[in-house]
Amino acid sequence: MVDDRVYENGNLIEDTHDWYAQDDNGNVWYFGEDVTDNDI
Amino acid sequence: MNGAKSADLKQLMGSLIIRMQSGEDKVAIQGGFSIPHDLRANLTAGELVIEGSNGQVNIGGNLSVRTGRQGHLTIRNEVRIGGETSVVAGGDVNYLSGHATLPDFASARFNNSLNINNPYFPIVPGAGYVYHTEGVDDETGEPVTQENPVDVLSATRTDSGREGAGGR
Numbered sequence: 001m002v003d004d005r006v007y008e009n010g011n012l013i014e015d016t017h018d019w020y021a022q023d024d025n026g027n028v029w030y031f032g033e034d035v036t037d038n039d040i
Numbered sequence: 041m042n043g044a045k046s047a048d049l050k051q052l053m054g055s056l057i058i059r060m061q062s063g064e065d066k067v068a069i070q071g072g073f074s075i076p077h078d079l080r081a082n083l084t085a086g087e088l089v090i091e092g093s094n095g096q097v098n099i100g101g102n103l104s105v106r107t108g109r110q111g112h113l114t115i116r117n118e119v120r121i122g123g124e125t126s127v128v129a130g131g132d133v134n135y136l137s138g139h140a141t142l143p144d145f146a147s148a149r150f151n152n153s154l155n156i157n158n159p160y161f162p163i164v165p166g167a168g169y170v171y172h173t174e175g176v177d178d179e180t181g182e183p184v185t186q187e188n189p190v191d192v193l194s195a196t197r198t199d200s201g202r203e204g205a206g207g208r
Contacts, residue, residue: 001105001192001193001194001195001196001197002163002190002191002192002193003189003190003191004188004189004190004194005144005189005190006186006187006188007186007187007188008184008185008186009185010187011183017195018198019199020155020156020161021150021154021156021199022150022152022153022154022155022156022157022158023143023148023149023150023153024149024150024151024152025143025148025149026157026158027143027148027158028158028160028161028163029145029148031199035149037161
């Protein structure tokens with residue numbers, strides 16, 4: 001899992017967990033995300 | 041275009057002349073589309089894309105493009121130019137070719153799905169990146185800075201029988 005955060009002017013506005021998998025041929029597939037949005 | 045925000049041209053009888061002055065201007069010529077005579081573009085700023093990925097763009101005459109430092113030109117895939125080509129660029133020019141083919145998800149097999157070592161998209165637990173951007177808020181005009189840390193963690197989950205790792 002990759003934790004992907006976005007800070008705007010020092011404030012955390014989005015925290016996303018992205019999911020990927022690689023198939024036997026080397027293609028990387030995106031399997032969705034879990035997102036937390038923070039109002040600032 | 042001629043004061044309008046956009047135009048959808050089905051057919052063109054003569055030459056196409058494009059003048060762009062704003063960095064927000066963008067013109068995309070998408071195939072299949074034919075310009076019987078010349079395509080002449082003058083970009084002080086903005087982006088011109090001649091896109092032949094979904095059908096050929098056929099320019100019967102000459103292609104002449106002149107760009108300022110803030111002008112960007114991209115020519116992609118099947119663009120046929122009957123005459124001469126002249127590009128005088130102050131900004132970026134990209135010529136891209138090659139068709140992308142999408143792999144078939146239904147037939148994909150995931151026997152080692154957590155070993156994500158695709159050279160264009162490696163996802164290795166422990167890796168981390170920080171992206172930094174600066175800009176101006178479109179609504180307020182105030183300066184905005186963004187920090188975007190991205191960390192690959194070791195957590196996994198199973199989705200439709202396929203085990204996946206994280207990444208961006």
